[in-house]
Amino acid sequence: MSMPPAPQPPHQTPLSLWGAPPPAPQEKSRVGLMAAIIGGVSLLIVVLLATLVLVGKELEDSYPRAESSLTVPRTLLDGRFTLTKDDSSTLGRTLQRSWRHSWDAEAVHGVVTVYHPSSGERGELVLTGMYGRFKSTDEVRSRVLADNGSKNTRVKVLVPPEDDMPPGSRSHISCEALTRTWADGSTLTYPVCAWADGNTWARVADMTFLTSMDVDLKTAARTTLRIRSEVVKPIR
The missing domain is CATH 1.20.5 (Single alpha-helices involved in coiled-coils or other helix-helix interfaces)
Incomplete structure (x- = not known):
């Protein structure tokens, strides 16, 4: 089966x-x-x-190439002013820290100096500036003058900034007239001028007695141009 x-x-x-x-x-x-x-x-x-x-x-x-810097000569204006204080290592560094992150400034170094008349005249000439690489120089120049009285309530703008281009200048120089009041009530009216180019800017405050007697912004612009020619030097 x-x-x-x-x-x-x-x-x-x-x-x-x-x-x-x-x-x-x-x-x-x-x-x-x-x-x-x-x-x-x-x-x-x-x-x-x-x-x-x-x-x-x-x-x-x-940014423009770094071709010139801001120097500190011993005298200015053919010996009319003599250097009495150089605060570049202190106040200058404070200034450059405040500009270090600016969109229109790079590789900056601050310069703060005080000059007194060699003749013994009362007053002083203060030069505050920077060297490095700058763009938008018109805005830089405006900012420099705008900072004059921003932190000092005793300083007032008497004549707002005016642009001038003295003979021999390739860029504008802006000047204004300020009035400063001291604690004892005394006042001083003086010109402040500024320039700004691709490598340098500076603000020049001429607080001497004779200048305060006759504040002429065009004359101040020409004087500032002469100072610029003495302090701005090529980088070697």
């Missing part, structure tokens, strides 16, 4: 046909997705860094 044939096992349907993907392809899919995300982020970082480098280079190129 023959035995009936053994029952055949039911056909094995792959698990993927029942809606569940096989484990190995699923893992590969996740790895590929992560690789794509990481690759995209890396590319974005590279593009961002390249953009920052290009922007930095463009900003660097927008």
